[in-house]
Amino acid sequence: MLSALLERGPALQMAEAGALRIEALGKRFGALQALDGVDLAVQEGEVFGITGPSGAGKSTLARLISGLDRPDSGTLTVGGRPFGTLPPQARRVAHMFESYALYPTLSVARNVASPLEAPGHAGRWSAAQQKKRIDEVLELAEIAHLRERLPSQLSGGQKQRVALCRALVQDPSVFVLDEPIGHLDAKLRHTLRGEIRRRQNRLRQPTLWLTPDGVEAMAVSDRMAVLIGGRIQQVGTPDEVFARPANVQVARLIGDPATNVLPVTLSLGEPCALTVDGALPQPISTALGERLALHARGGRLLLGLRPSELALRPPGTGPLAGEDCLDATVYAVEPLGKHSIVSVQVGTQRLRVKVPGRADWRAQQPVRIALRGERLLVFDADSGALCT
Ligand SMILES: Nc1ncnc2c1ncn2[C@@H]1O[C@H](COP(=O)(O)OP(=O)(O)OP(=O)(O)O)[C@@H](O)[C@H]1O
DSSP, X not given: OHHHHHHHHHHHHTTSOOOEEEEEEEEEETTEEEEEEEEEEEOTTOEEEEEOOTTSSHHHHHHHHHTSSOOSEEEEEETTEEOTTSOHHHHOEEEEOTTOOOOTTSOHHHHHHGGGGSTTTTTSSOHHHHHHHHHHHHHHTTOGGGTTOOGGGSOHHHHHHHHHHHHHTSOOSEEEEESSSTTSOHHHHHHHHHHHHHHHHTSSSOEEEEESOHHHHHHHOSEEEEEETTEEEEEEOHHHXXXXXXXXXXXXXXXXXXXXXXXXXXXXXXXXXXXXXXXXXXXXXXXXXXXXXTTOBTTEEEEEEOGGGOEXXXXXXXXXXXXXXXXXXXXXXXXXXXXXXXXXXXXXXXXXXXXXXXXXXXXXXXXXXXXXXXXXXXXXXXXXXXXX
16 A cells, blocks of 8 residues: 555645645735735535635735745645645646636647646546546536637637636646636626536535635635635635625625625714715614614714615605615616616715616616615724624
8 A cells, every 4th residue: 555655656645635724824025914824724525715805815825725835834734634845746736827827839628638647647547538537627618619729819718718627627636726717708607607616516625716706706605715915804605704794894895796885973862863974964763873873983883785785765755664764866877687786875975776677767866775774784983893
């Protein structure tokens, strides 16, 4: 047994899959702390999304896992075996690069085949088995008909799919997919994220899926993390992150459209009122006033309002039972078929409201935003953290 393992070499010894653990990972570039104490555990067969804005540290994390950069601190293990000190080729990380990094002189099929001919995989499969693996991923990505083309003869989205196939074709310890479908059209993106997740869930390896698109992360992930400024802000299932975003930064990334964050000042009295910067105080119900008073700091609060949980009413109409209303002005309307996105202005703040069907509102019209107190999120005005 031992001699068989030694014959296979250190690279193949890593092939056994297992949960990925990232502990206290840190990376600094000069004065910039690009990653700061990142802790994550990704289970076998789990698709784990990491979302965060541009510059959050997603690609840096990918590069540290695959060994292209060295961390300043922290450990990496797969199935309990440390791999952070191994050279990149021995780690068996199937890393799809954001930049694609295709071989310009190789056809699509040969680009996809290239990792199977590298030391970690070479000799592992017969030519027929290799072809079967390659065909499977090319078909998954809907580029089987392009197999003889050179990268220069492909569109940006087609190149991205070749890079994706080149990662998926492998039998690695871990898959790391850095923005795998960002440049595809919406229809293909929707199809592929479902298909890839289904496929990866049937494998033993963990898959990390990095994307700046919070909606994509929610759609594709079994669990997900939100990374901002090099720090993990929250880990949970997409439902958990949507229901209780840990702070306003997370809230602003999650949802389609993302959650509105509205800074307000609360005044208690008869009636209670909310003031949005640049607008007159607006009366609210005592029930909402009392709830908000629990968390107000010097009267200040940040309200999280999900676009699909708001409604629009004609000016002058009173709130329905359980609702509160704020006066606003329509700023713009985006009709999207099954629903419309209406942007409305309250003082200096602009909010997005998702309404079913066609919206009959026009820019500059006065309108009332109806909200339900029990649905809104309340964040601390200073720290931005979600209040319980
Ligand atoms: N080699 C480097 N030298 C100096 N700074 C770097 C280097 N690589 C990354 N950075 C910086 O580290 C931070 C994180 O970059 P990273 O590429 O990991 O972000 P990202 O989340 O992948 O962003 P994007 O979504 O735009 O790809 C950024 O501020 C970036 O400018």
